Amino acid sequence: MSATRVKLSDVARDAGVSPATVSRAIAQPDLLSPKTLAKVRASAQRLGYLPDGAARALASGRSMTIGAIVPTLDSAIFARALQAMQARLAQSGYLLLVASHEGSPAAETQAVRALLGRGVDGLMLVGAERATETTALLEAAGLPVVLTWCGDGRFTAVTIDNARAGRLAAEHLIGLGHRRIGMIAGHLQFNDRQRARLAGARRALAEAGLDLPDSLVVEQALTLAGGRAGCAMLLELDTPPTALIGGIDLFAIGCLEEAHARGMIVPDDLSVVGIDGLDMSAHVSPGLTTVHVPTGRIGNLAAQTLLAMVARQPVEPETLLPVELVVRRSSQAAAG
Amino acid sequence: MSATRVKLSDVARDAGVSPATVSRAIAQPDLLSPKTLAKVRASAQRLGYLPDGAARALASGRSMTIGAIVPTLDSAIFARALQAMQARLAQSGYLLLVASHEGSPAAETQAVRALLGRGVDGLMLVGAERATETTALLEAAGLPVVLTWCGDGRFTAVTIDNARAGRLAAEHLIGLGHRRIGMIAGHLQFNDRQRARLAGARRALAEAGLDLPDSLVVEQALTLAGGRAGCAMLLELDTPPTALIGGIDLFAIGCLEEAHARGMIVPDDLSVVGIDGLDMSAHVSPGLTTVHVPTGRIGNLAAQTLLAMVARQPVEPETLLPVELVVRRSSQAAAG
DNA sequence: AGCCTTGCTGAAAGCGCTTTCATAGTAGCG
DNA sequence: CGCTACTATGAAAGCGCTTTCAGCAAGGCT
Numbered sequence: 084m085s086a087t088r089v090k091l092s093d094v095a096r097d098a099g100v101s102p103a104t105v106s107r108a109i110a111q112p113d114l115l116s117p118k119t120l121a122k123v124r125a126s127a128q129r130l131g132y133l134p135d136g137a138a139r140a141l142a143s144g145r146s147m148t149i150g151a152i153v154p155t156l157d158s159a160i161f162a163r164a165l166q167a168m169q170a171r172l173a174q175s176g177y178l179l180l181v182a183s184h185e186g187s188p189a190a191e192t193q194a195v196r197a198l199l200g201r202g203v204d205g206l207m208l209v210g211a212e213r214a215t216e217t218t219a220l221l222e223a224a225g226l227p228v229v230l231t232w233c234g235d236g237r238f239t240a241v242t243i244d245n246a247r248a249g250r251l252a253a254e255h256l257i258g259l260g261h262r263r264i265g266m267i268a269g270h271l272q273f274n275d276r277q278r279a280r281l282a283g284a285r286r287a288l289a290e291a292g293l294d295l296p297d298s299l300v301v302e303q304a305l306t307l308a309g310g311r312a313g314c315a316m317l318l319e320l321d322t323p324p325t326a327l328i329g330g331i332d333l334f335a336i337g338c339l340e341e342a343h344a345r346g347m348i349v350p351d352d353l354s355v356v357g358i359d360g361l362d363m364s365a366h367v368s369p370g371l372t373t374v375h376v377p378t379g380r381i382g383n384l385a386a387q388t389l390l391a392m393v394a395r396q397p398v399e400p401e402t403l404l405p406v407e408l409v410v411r412r413s414s415q416a417a418a419g
Numbered sequence: 420m421s422a423t424r425v426k427l428s429d430v431a432r433d434a435g436v437s438p439a440t441v442s443r444a445i446a447q448p449d450l451l452s453p454k455t456l457a458k459v460r461a462s463a464q465r466l467g468y469l470p471d472g473a474a475r476a477l478a479s480g481r482s483m484t485i486g487a488i489v490p491t492l493d494s495a496i497f498a499r500a501l502q503a504m505q506a507r508l509a510q511s512g513y514l515l516l517v518a519s520h521e522g523s524p525a526a527e528t529q530a531v532r533a534l535l536g537r538g539v540d541g542l543m544l545v546g547a548e549r550a551t552e553t554t555a556l557l558e559a560a561g562l563p564v565v566l567t568w569c570g571d572g573r574f575t576a577v578t579i580d581n582a583r584a585g586r587l588a589a590e591h592l593i594g595l596g597h598r599r600i601g602m603i604a605g606h607l608q609f610n611d612r613q614r615a616r617l618a619g620a621r622r623a624l625a626e627a628g629l630d631l632p633d634s635l636v637v638e639q640a641l642t643l644a645g646g647r648a649g650c651a652m653l654l655e656l657d658t659p660p661t662a663l664i665g666g667i668d669l670f671a672i673g674c675l676e677e678a679h680a681r682g683m684i685v686p687d688d689l690s691v692v693g694i695d696g697l698d699m700s701a702h703v704s705p706g707l708t709t710v711h712v713p714t715g716r717i718g719n720l721a722a723q724t725l726l727a728m729v730a731r732q733p734v735e736p737e738t739l740l741p742v743e744l745v746v747r748r749s750s751q752a753a754a755g
Numbered sequence: 756a757g758c759c760t761t762g763c764t765g766a767a768a769g770c771g772c773t774t775t776c777a778t779a780g781t782a783g784c785g
Numbered sequence: 786c787g788c789t790a791c792t793a794t795g796a797a798a799g800c801g802c803t804t805t806c807a808g809c810a811a812g813g814c815t
Contacts, residue, residue, distance in 0.1 A: 101765045136537040138801035140473035141770045155502055162498035166491055169519055178533055180516050183505055197514055201472040307702050340702045366643050366676045437795045474771035477800045
């Protein structure tokens with residue numbers, strides 16, 4: 084074990100200055116004369132001084148920490164967004180405190196409470212739908228909050244147009260002549276992203292005079308296996324769809340799998356379109372047609388926005404990032 | 420914005436008790452009489468009191484926060500491990516502070532410094548190889564540290580036998596009659612996991628009287644594209660290998676891709692084996708033979724171990740988790 | 756030359772909580 | 786019953802830092 088930790092006053096004594104000066108050497112170096120600064124830095128260096136974050140946070144009111152609450156870290160999507168956030172935050176000396184709620188609003192509330200208690204300087208959340216208690220907590224705390232993927236018009240947000248993503252997927256399929264299109268969506272409970280994607284697809288179909296009956300929509304857990312299962316259900320219908328939209332790429336990849344297992348050829352026997360634009364989607368076979376979502380940018384921008392808010396700079400209330408259809412081999416013109 | 424935050428003393432006044440009592444109501448409820456406890460809780464509830472973590476950390480010396488430093492969050496492997504950690508920690512009221520170093524030892528040092536500064540109660544790191552400065556920092560701090568994937572005999576560790584993973588992959592291929600086996604490894608610089616896997620494979624080959632010349636080993640960035648590129652290089656050799664080992668599943672999946680793009684049939688023309696056991700690997704086509712690594716368990720156990728260490732309970736200096744060969748369709752007996 | 760800036764540093768008061776230490780009841784015991 | 790031994794609470798001293806608020810030099814100005 085170490086000797087008692089070196090503290091600011093030790094550095095001050097060593098450098099022959101007051102604690103205030105050492106503090107300034109760390110936080111506002113330009114207030115000091117070059118000579119003093121050098122002296123303090125030398126002492127700090129030599130003693131191996133590491134400021135105590137808790138004390139700094141308590142005294143200054145800022146923890147240099149940003150919180151992020153996602154449904155799960157175990158998802159290529161959120162992992163990428165968090166990596167991007169973390170990278171951006173690190174540049175500014177901030178650290179990321181993460182929590183996940185696994186799709187439970189109550190767990191999200193708990194997470195917000197925990198992060199707020201830890202004194203995060205800002206908070207990133209996914210989606211706009213949550214327990215009213217959570218929102219109340221957030222508002223009472225009055226700290227910078229950035230919503231991602233979906234906004235609610237109240238909190239600052241970095242979003243994508245999920246409905247448009249659904250629409251693009253559907254329109255692509257409609258354009259290819261498909262008339263009977265199915266969709267596998269994530270559980271719509273507490274998942275506004277999936278709801279919006281489904282609604283967008285449904286809307287596009289309706290505008291084309293097509294219907295998206297409940298029988299052609301299945302809700303599944305957000306996993307590859309969920310995609311397979313959903314695909315299986317849809318393909319076993321009396322009149323199965325000729326094309327499928329996956330609410331996330333993972334679903335679509337599951338569809339590819341399931342179709343393959345059934346001896347069906349994608350895209351000859353079934354067209355499949357995903358939404359997300361995972362790296363993996365370009366590499367499955369056949370390459371997955373998907374609506375690309377700039378996941379990394381969402382994370383980066385969320386971090387940037389939070390940082391700006393912490394610094395009391397003005398920010399866009401809502402930044403809408405573009406989604407884009409990427410056509411690959413998993414979709415083609417409907418037979419006949 | 421909110422009114423000034425409710426603090427402990429407000430609750431104390433409201434409940435008609437001393438601050439000490441309120442503090443105890445939070446941290447050591449059984450020290451209070453049921454009556455007092457109820458009174459305090461009621462006040463806290465009504466006022467919406469949320470303890471200030473920074474103040475608690477400063478006064479108590481514990482931040483209820485565990486740090487984790489991984490190469491990147493944007494990897495199915497680390498994402499899963501972190502999710503498992505986070506879930507376990509949350510159960511005990513701890514939060515996860517994450518940082519990534521993107522393969523840079525210097526960045527890792529910085530991250531350690533940042534996390535130590537934030538007063539984490541414990542730290543999870545990946546691998547055993549790091550800048551001596553980092554190790555010095557860790558030792559000086561004298562806080563619970565758990566290494567994952569690889570241990571170094573000094574710090575507590577939750578590991579897998581990476582060499583064995585490489586060996587299992589190689590032996591499987593050797594057993595199938597392959598004589599010319601190539602390997603795609605991650606950059607070996609600052610990556611002891613990859614080095615061990617390569618060494619294990621090489622050892623197995625040597626024991627079978629086979630050679631793994633440098634020409635059959637390529638180092639690539641840890642991405643799917645890296646796997647493809649590595650595969651391409653190996654296949655373009657004058658006498659290309661008949662089987663490939665991917666240092667991570669992503670590489671192996673890249674190989675599947677690349678082989679497919681070249682019109683080669685896996686496993687007829689080329690056998691491919693990965694190491695990791697990604698979910699995705701069961702779903703690519705052909706299904707990937709891989710050495711499964713219990714990634715989630717690593718995270719869970721790392722969390723559990725850290726929690727035990729924080730509580731000053733004795734822990735295993737090193738827990739070795741099993742790896743296991745999972746044979747799927749991407750590997751078969753060598754032709755002729 | 757006297758006065759006012761401007762620039763740099765120090766003194767000291769907290770930030771909101773935990774934690775000895777001390778105290779006052781309360782019960783148990785011979 | 787008087788004494789010990791708890792138990793439940795309060796008083797107060799920090800935890801290590803930041804941040805006004807002053808103060809003192811050293812110039813710049815008229």
